[in-house]
Amino acid sequence: MKQLRLSLLGFGTVGRWLAEALHLRQAWLQQELDVVMTIVSVATAHHGFIYRGDGLDIPTLLELADTRQPLTAHPGVTHWANILEGLQATGGDVLAEATGATLRSGEPGLSYIRAALAHGMHVVTSSKGPMALAGSDLLSLARAQAVQLRMESTVMSGTPVLSTIREGMAGTNIRAIRGVLNGTVNSILSAMALGRTYAEALAEAQALGYAESDPTDDVEGDDAVAKTLILATVSFGRALTPEQVVRSGITTLTREQMQQALDQGKCIKHVSSLRLLSADGTEVSRATANSGSIPTRLEARVEPQALPLSDPLARIDGLLNAIVIQTDTPAEVTVIGPGAGRFQAGQGMLADLIAIAKSR
Numbered sequence: 001m002k003q004l005r006l007s008l009l010g011f012g013t014v015g016r017w018l019a020e021a022l023h024l025r026q027a028w029l030q031q032e033l034d035v036v037m038t039i040v041s042v043a044t045a046h047h048g049f050i051y052r053g054d055g056l057d058i059p060t061l062l063e064l065a066d067t068r069q070p071l072t073a074h075p076g077v078t079h080w081a082n083i084l085e086g087l088q089a090t091g092g093d094v095l096a097e098a099t100g101a102t103l104r105s106g107e108p109g110l111s112y113i114r115a116a117l118a119h120g121m122h123v124v125t126s127s128k129g130p131m132a133l134a135g136s137d138l139l140s141l142a143r144a145q146a147v148q149l150r151m152e153s154t155v156m157s158g159t160p161v162l163s164t165i166r167e168g169m170a171g172t173n174i175r176a177i178r179g180v181l182n183g184t185v186n187s188i189l190s191a192m193a194l195g196r197t198y199a200e201a202l203a204e205a206q207a208l209g210y211a212e213s214d215p216t217d218d219v220e221g222d223d224a225v226a227k228t229l230i231l232a233t234v235s236f237g238r239a240l241t242p243e244q245v246v247r248s249g250i251t252t253l254t255r256e257q258m259q260q261a262l263d264q265g266k267c268i269k270h271v272s273s274l275r276l277l278s279a280d281g282t283e284v285s286r287a288t289a290n291s292g293s294i295p296t297r298l299e300a301r302v303e304p305q306a307l308p309l310s311d312p313l314a315r316i317d318g319l320l321n322a323i324v325i326q327t328d329t330p331a332e333v334t335v336i337g338p339g340a341g342r343f344q345a346g347q348g349m350l351a352d353l354i355a356i357a358k359s360r
């Protein structure tokens with residue numbers, strides 16, 4: 001039986017779902033994959049880092065969290081107030097990182113992921129910030145350390161987009177990617193297509209809990225830019241900065257513009273796009289770009305676009321997300337699914353953990 005010792009940083013919505021899922025699937029993991037996954041350490045901002053070498057009891061952890069008791073009340077644990085020190089002192093086979101990393105600095109996730117990779121641990125993360133700002137460097141570090149860094153939940157949550165690109169479509173030449181990658185923005189635009197103003201649609205989304213009280217990261221495109229940067233790294237092997245993404249949000253869109261598009265048989269969507277271009281602006285494949293025969297640049301954009309109704313992205317409504325991957329073979333693949341939610345994010349991390357377990 002293979003053993004996989006996990007360090008789980010972040011025990012909020014996603015971290016707790018993942019812990020519970022591991023507990024519920026324990027027997028299945030052993031029978032089907034011949035692996036025992038044990039959580040040996042957990043950390044949160046308020047409670048620091050706890051560790052027990054023979055594994056933490058998941059129901060006890062969940063009970064402590066649900067009843068707002070300190071995780072240090074778990075029997076037999078060693079505690080570090082400084083999470084990095086705890087992680088470096090104890091290690092494990094895999095870091096499962098689910099802290100609330102910011103899109104501006106990538107912290108705290110970025111430091112944790114770097115430390116774990118440097119320690120020779122595999123990493124799965126649901127945090128966009130670190131992967132958007134330093135994905136290329138982190139993947140290089142993972143390669144140098146001969147470990148895996150997986151991040152399925154960072155784009156379209158647990159809907160399998162990155163594994164589709166990395167594994168399912170391995171060997172294809174990607175020409176371009178287009179996506180509707182933010183459910184909050186898409187639900188606002190769907191409501192505007194039904195006649196609401198931007199302010200009315202935002203207020204509705206906030207009342208339903210789809211939009212934050214400060215919706216800036218969503219409606220100004222920061223969240224979609226972060227996902228676009230991750231896709232640039234994973235799909236094209238190119239590290240772009242946020243400033244290199246041509247970006248415009250949805251806050252100035254009017255009901256009249258939405259109606260005008262509909263009158264023309266179109267629908268306005270907030271589209272993230274990536275495509276390889278030659279110097280004269282012609283689209284080229286990744287294989288041509290990689291051959292180095294001609295200089296190419298990766299164009300990245302996040303902006304409202306009026307799409308014909310025949311476009312698969314035009315038919316994605318509400319909280320759904322979708323991505324269209326254009327390649328040489330097969331010509332075009334579309335993946336549609338939920339782009340948020342604790343089940344989805346946790347499921348993406350679980351799938352990443354299982355991929356690591358299978359490869360060991």
Ligand SMILES: NC(=O)c1ccc[n+]([C@@H]2O[C@H](COP(=O)([O-])OP(=O)(O)OC[C@H]3O[C@@H](n4cnc5c(N)ncnc54)[C@H](OP(=O)(O)O)[C@@H]3O)[C@@H](O)[C@H]2O)c1
Binds near residue numbers: 012014108127342345
């Ligand atoms: N929820 C979703 O639907 C979803 C979907 C896709 C991706 N994600 C991403 O997944 C990550 C986790 O999301 P979430 O919804 O689980 O967030 P959350 O409920 O706010 O939980 C965040 C957890 O991280 C801990 N934390 C915060 N700062 C920390 C620090 N400096 N060191 C160690 N732990 C720290 C928090 O500790 P305390 O409990 O002590 O505050 C909490 O346990 C985020 O990056 C999010 O963007 C979430």
